[in-house]
Structure formats: structure tokens, C-alpha cells
Amino acid sequence: MSALRLSIAAAVLWAISAVLPRRSQPASIRRLDKRLVVAGVALAAHFATWIWSLEYTSVAISTLLVATTPVWTALYDSIARKHPLSSAAWCAMVAGGAGVYLVAGFNTARPPIAGHEILGCALAVAGAIAIGAYFLIIREIRDTLGTRQIVTQTYSWAAIALIVAAIAARQPPPAFSNLGAWSGILAMALISQLLGHTAMNAALRWFSASAVAFTTLVEPLVAAALAYLVFREGITSAAIAGGVLILGAIAVFLREEETSNRRVQTSL
Secondary structure, three states: OHHHHHHHHHHHHHHHHHHOOOOOOOHHHHOOHHHHHHHHHHHHHHHHHHHHHOOOOOHHHHHHHHOOHHHHHHHHHHHOOOOOOOHHHHHHHHHHHHHHHHHHOOOOOOOOOOOOHHHHHHHHHHHHHHHHHHHHHHHHHOOOOOHHHHHHHHHHHHHHHHHHHHHHOOOOOOOOOOHHHHHHHHHHHHHHHHHHHHHHHHHOOOOOHHHHHHHHHHHHHHHHHHHHHHHOOOOOHHHHHHHHHHHHHHHHHHHHHHHHHHHHHHHO
16 A cells, blocks of 8 residues: 555656656755665655554554654754753643553454564554654755655655565555545545645754654644544544644644744854
């Protein structure tokens, strides 16, 4: 599914690039291709480990652990780049995590393959770290390359990596007669990938990797709302409270990020 999703998204982007006038790239930009390859592989690892985790743990727990990406990016910035977060930002992270737990943490659904829940949790955390690595790499080159150039390259490399993985795992694509599966794949490629993930790539121009990753905490809230609208699954009062907590935490975190950026600009 992920290989097809990224392949379709990459094909659309290459088609757009073929129509738009090409610009010559200096050697300094061409040397960035290696980092784009690494970023693409990291993106592929994110999708592969996250989806694989769903075999061994519930959707709720997997989504909860994948949403811990801001923790890993923030820790990287604090340790490697010596950019400590403010107390309010750390509190926002804790509040956001608590909100995700309220939305999805009490789910007791059985996974498809029981008895390996620890492996499922480890794979979900690996997915969170992988997408965090992707954001950190893209952050380093966002001032040199435009968003379209970045996503065209990274989506393509991610698609190639996932296709190789699918072939190695002997996972064939769905039959062409399966309109439901292909409709879902197209929706993920055109909406989730081209709009959602591309928007996050664009946001890296103005926000840190932690701030962009923090917005993914909305995913469990959106999933709960869609489940209610499509499948008529009830939403508990705890889930509603968790949703409010998530949105409030994101607002606080982004405000702290903006304040921090202003302080840096003022000091320069």
C-alpha cells in the first residue's frame, strides 16, 4: 500500500516537473542529492515500520507511539544542536502526549497477531524515529531547495525502497478489479501524501522539525472523528477532552516556537 501510495505521488510530481520550466541547478545543490536519498529511505522506513506494527499491536497503541516523533526531534535538538526547549514547550509536549493517550490509549482491541505486542510497540517507535530523522534532514536543506524539488526526490526514493521491500517480502499489489483498495490507495496518494505530507515539508521552512512533527498528534483525533462519521463508532468524553488538550498543546508549542525564533532573529 505504502509503495503504491508513494509511487503515485511521485509520478504526479514528476509529471508536474515535466510541464513546468526547468531551472539549472548549481553544483552546490546537486551535491545535496545524497541527503535526499537518505531522507527518502527514512520516509520509507517510517511507513514500513508503522504499518508492520499494526500486525502486532492495536491501531490505537501504534498511532499513539508513532505520534511521539516530537520527543525524538526535540531531544536531538537539545543534545546535538544545544537548543533547549522552554518550560512551556516541554509542558505542551506532556499535555499533548496525555491528550493522545486519552483519545487512543484506552483501546483494548486485539491485534491481528497476538503475543508479540512488544515487537509491535518497538516497530511503532521506530516509525516515529524514522519520520523524525526525515524532518531533521529536510530541515537542513529547506533553504536551498524548494518544497516541490524536495518532495519529488524524497517520495521517489521512498517509493523505490518500499517497492524493493515489497518484492523481498513477496507482497503483490491488490488486483486491478479491487476498486475499493485502489480507491483508498489513490486517496492516500493524492490527499494524505501530496497534500498532507507535502504541507508538512513546506512548514519546515518556518517551523522546527519538532513543531512540524508535533502537529501529527492531531492524527488520533481525526481518526476518532472519521470513525464516528463513517462507522458510527462512539466518541467518549475522555476522547473529546483529549482532543481539546491536543489542540491546546499544539497552540502553546507553536507559540513558544515563534517566540524562540524571534529571539534568535533579534540576537543576530
